[in-house]
Amino acid sequence: MYNLPNFVHLHFDKTADQLGETEKRVLRKAHERKIVSTDINAAFSANSSFGERLADGIARVGGSWSFIIGFLLFLVFWCVINTVILVTRAFDPYPFIFLNLVLSMLAAIQAPIIMMSQNRQTERDRFEAAKDYEVNLKAELEVLSLHQKIDMQVLKELALVREELANLTRQVAEKGSA
Numbered sequence: 001m002y003n004l005p006n007f008v009h010l011h012f013d014k015t016a017d018q019l020g021e022t023e024k025r026v027l028r029k030a031h032e033r034k035i036v037s038t039d040i041n042a043a044f045s046a047n048s049s050f051g052e053r054l055a056d057g058i059a060r061v062g063g064s065w066s067f068i069i070g071f072l073l074f075l076v077f078w079c080v081i082n083t084v085i086l087v088t089r090a091f092d093p094y095p096f097i098f099l100n101l102v103l104s105m106l107a108a109i110q111a112p113i114i115m116m117s118q119n120r121q122t123e124r125d126r127f128e129a130a131k132d133y134e135v136n137l138k139a140e141l142e143v144l145s146l147h148q149k150i151d152m153q154v155l156k157e158l159a160l161v162r163e164e165l166a167n168l169t170r171q172v173a174e175k176g177s178a
Contacts, residue, residue, distance in 0.1 A: 026134050030141045036134045043131075044124050052120055059117030062110055075099075 019027070029036045045053075061067050078099055082090040092098040 022130070022134060023137065026137045026141065030138050030145075036138045038131060040124075040128050040131055044127050048120070052116070055113050055116040056120060058110070059114045062114060 016024075026036055048056075078092070079096065082092050082096065082099075083094060
């Protein structure tokens with residue numbers, strides 16, 4: 001396809017030894033005519049543990065309107081039960097100290113879980129950016145390779161046209177001198 005050291009120096013402005021692992025891998029894939037794009041969701045999910053998937057699920061539920069509305073209904077139900085229905089024998093009378101304890105424990109558990117999920121999202125974004133870079137780099141290399149092929153073809157055709165023009169000029173000169 002092309003001379004690799006010359007190709008690297010021509011398009012990267014550095015030697016093959018100065019290329020990073022990603023660039024070398026993409027060059028190798030381009031040279032072998034293999035695809036570098038992958039299903040990012042599948043590739044990222046394949047490396048996630050049960051705890052990471054659980055944290056993502058909890059964050060997905062805890063950050064939804066369904067959870068907020070459901071929890072709001074639970075709070076209203078709790079307050080109504082302990083103030084109106086169980087007036088004399090309420091298990092958590094106003095100011096709802098037990099409810100405050102439950103809410104504090106929920107917040108203490110839910111906050112780090114959501115942070116874990118956000119950290120995973122950041123890792124996923126980095127992973128996706130790296131994959132995008134690989135695909136973009138390979139696309140650029142393929143475009144440059146096509147430009148080289150087209151340029152070589154055009155140069156060959158120009159050489160043929162020059163040769164034909166020289167032949168025609170010679171023939172015209174021979175006929176003019178005859």
